[in-house]
Amino acid sequence: MNEIKKIAFFLVTLVMVSCNMENKTLVLEVYETSASGNKLTRLKEFKSNDSTTVIKLNPNQTFQTITGFGGAFTESSAYLLNKLSTENRKKIIDAYFSKDGANYSLTRTHMNSCDFSLSNYSYAPIEGDKELEHFNIQEDKADLIPFIKEALAASTDGFKIFGSPWTAPPWMKDNNKWVGGKLLPEYYDTWALFFSKYADAYKAEGIDIWGFTVENEPLGNGNNWESMHYTPDEMTHFVQNYLGPKLEADGKGNLKILGYDQNREHLKEWVDSQFKNEETSKYFDGTAIHWYASTYDYFPEELQYAHDKAPSKLLIQSEACVDAEVPVWKDDAWYWKKEATDWGWDWAPEEDKHLHPKYAPVNRYARDIIGCLNNWVDGWVDWNMVLDKQGGPNWFKNWCIAPVIVDPDKDEVYFTPLYFTMAHFSKFIRPNAKVIGVENSDKNLMVTAAENPDGSIAVVVFNEMETPSGIQLTLNDQSVEFTIDAKAIQTIVIPKNIN
Template sequence: MKLIPFFLLSILISTGLTAQIHQTTRQGDRLAKVRELSEIPETEEVRVLSVDPSREFQTLLGIGGSFTESAAEVFYELSKERQAELLKACFSPEGAHYSLTRTHIASCDFSLRNFTYAPVTGDLELEHFSIEPDRTWLLPLIKSAQAVAGADFRILASPWTAPPWMKDNKTWNGGKLLPEYYGVFSDYLVKYIRAYAAEGIPIWGITPMNEPLGNGANWESTHFTPDEMRVLIKDHLGPTLKKAELDILIWIFDQNRDDELIDWTNTILGDEEAAAFVAGTAVHWYESTVSSSGEVLDQVQQAFPDKQILHSEGCIDAMGDDETIGAWLEDDWYWRAEATDWGYIWASDEDKPDHPPYRPFYRYARDLIEGLNHHLTGWIDWNLLLNFRGGPNHARNYCLAPILVDSGRDRIYYTPLYYAMAHVSKFVRPGAVRVGLSGQDDAFLATAFRNPDQSIAVVVFNPLEEDALYSINLPGRPEPMTIRIPGQALQTVVLPAGS
């Protein structure tokens, strides 16, 4: 188990024109700097990746993780020295430099308890509204992240439930928001945005509800049909934000990349008045552990090319059901097909093939690359950090985070998942444009972006056990560069502008 973050070990990118190559491997490299080959073995096949900067696709919003109350509570178990180290690892340019984050509006499953900002039943004017519950852990963590030198991130915020008194079942889990409270709930979200702004924390975007299809009423949730969400946005939330003069982006759906996504986008984005308030669609990845659902993403993008698609949540879940509990504290576990998710248990026989035991590092590397290749404009992981048990969590649905803390021992474990994310977040920056790339396939995954500084970043994943050779062809570069990538390795190649 490695307890040292890569930014304390790796060499910083130089300002010269030499390509920079960093790799993370099963054998132990963590964003280690490597060189291109000076001589190409005649007996080995060389794959060719051809970059075409003239072909442009989506513009990246950012990559990062989520601020939760659980993560914040664990963070404050650390010493000041370890806290500074962890924040630097996440938000500094010398670290992963996360640029897009998420947080919850009132309580979620990764809170320590149920709470709402509007606790008084029937308070239609929201006179008793207060974000006081966030002052103990969550607000201080976000402010500490903002204070990191070089930090630059946006925040997407999502409610898991409306205040229970606004719902038909009058409780936290499940149920629907009563139509007579659509306007009050919209005011509730505006008050939240303004309250956070008053704390110096600008909210960049919101989803009207996390997982509106529900979660089996196992933790905070509020159910919506696509048409109910259309009405909420069109007649209440959109106009309320506009009247408040808040330039906040609305992202619909906020659930799994499955066929339901098609119905939701057709219903809401197909209504011109509702769509006028919507930036795009937020999606999760829990429908499958082995697929990025690229066909569904492509279908949505083709139908609504002026709207964006954002991955708002994903994690390694079902840790409480893992028979090898604690195995995730070993680096090599992330490369072994031993992790299972809740779908492994509850999926129908028809859907079981989407939920086999899987390799966590593969899942992150594949979803980042294939998701971006299928139009995702951003990618947000779930909890920034958790304890070694995958909590705390009042709903007892323990999950992994890219960074784990050994509670009471002041130790931090930067899992291989953290490095998988850093391969993209550190080198592909907000404003980067995905460009044409050929030569990749299911056995050799790759994506390419042109950064705002005009550098080209190519992220490559070799899921096979055998080493491979590949070359990168870039127009204007005198000769292609050839690189060896180990089996089961992830590399990022940065070609500076003018190279």
């Protein structure tokens, strides 16, 4: 039975796991992914364990409202799907977007090309076309748009999608290049119009855009692939005086605008600019962040600062991946070992090297998502959904890992442990859920919890230790004991009307 069918199978029957405490029992479902081989497996039996971690849930203490979880639609992923058989293409799309799969709810895509494109391109190719009379999204119609539409068809609940530009076309920039440079002030109006036209063009294809980030990585990416630079105040100026007013004037004031869109270590200076006062804050709906500043540190102080600066605004992790690595093919054990490196292993400044040790890819995903949820982040978006065995295609040869790896020549698909790690969150913590209070007696376990709109509660526990751990989970005056395996992630679902 393949892994996707297994997921559906384990959802068929409800199993009660309980212990007696003052004649009151807690009913729940437990799903586990582990280094020992579980893959979002519904557990029916638990091993006894001498150690017990006490986890107390407090649904009366609420934090942020969840926007969603998901990944990015890239030209590279779409291109690869086009090369697979109809059966495998559908298998992957269903795995990500159906209720029996990961049920992704928040997604991203690139506007114009990015490094995970096959080449450089822009929707506004004609130099000097300030009114964008020749604007077109023809480049997306063979791959990206069909991918998105098939995902929408597979999704029962639907999902949000936001666009991110890596750069304006070179003719709008001061260096006339795809890489680096800044937007020329004479094209601020034109670039704002670009966003509006993009939303219209996708709407005509049957795809509603939920919002935008202003610029992917405005600090640059080492002068390598498509990029365009802003300072915090330059971005705030563009949004306050051009992008926000243009979308509003065109009847698109409901579209979300997320500022920044790069690593968390610089977050403070960006939110200080965006949310300086009522005028600067008006058109920003929130802030987007990346995780590439460290392989293990999720920067809780910066996340807390961003929330305190603008408590009513969104805080969304918009991109993350295991970068600077070629995927390991059909070897689940590798994804649980500290063998991976990232860009910083070789290239980070000496004073930052300590932030980039080797790490286990599963650990990085699980730790970061839980750490984010416990520090006000309301959405978490992975990068490419599908890559090949090389970690591309990528025109700059910037190889990375995706949760699903394919061999298009042999029409083979590999669901890595990262896919199941993502599903532990996206499948069980739904949009508009509320993160709730958790007391956790064991610092070696990471725990987060959220109450869904239907009243169910999802608790995610990550044990990166080499030994299993007993857990006593308590909600109000109800309790249950079970165990989590060594090197494992669990989602515990407490059905509605129980709590």
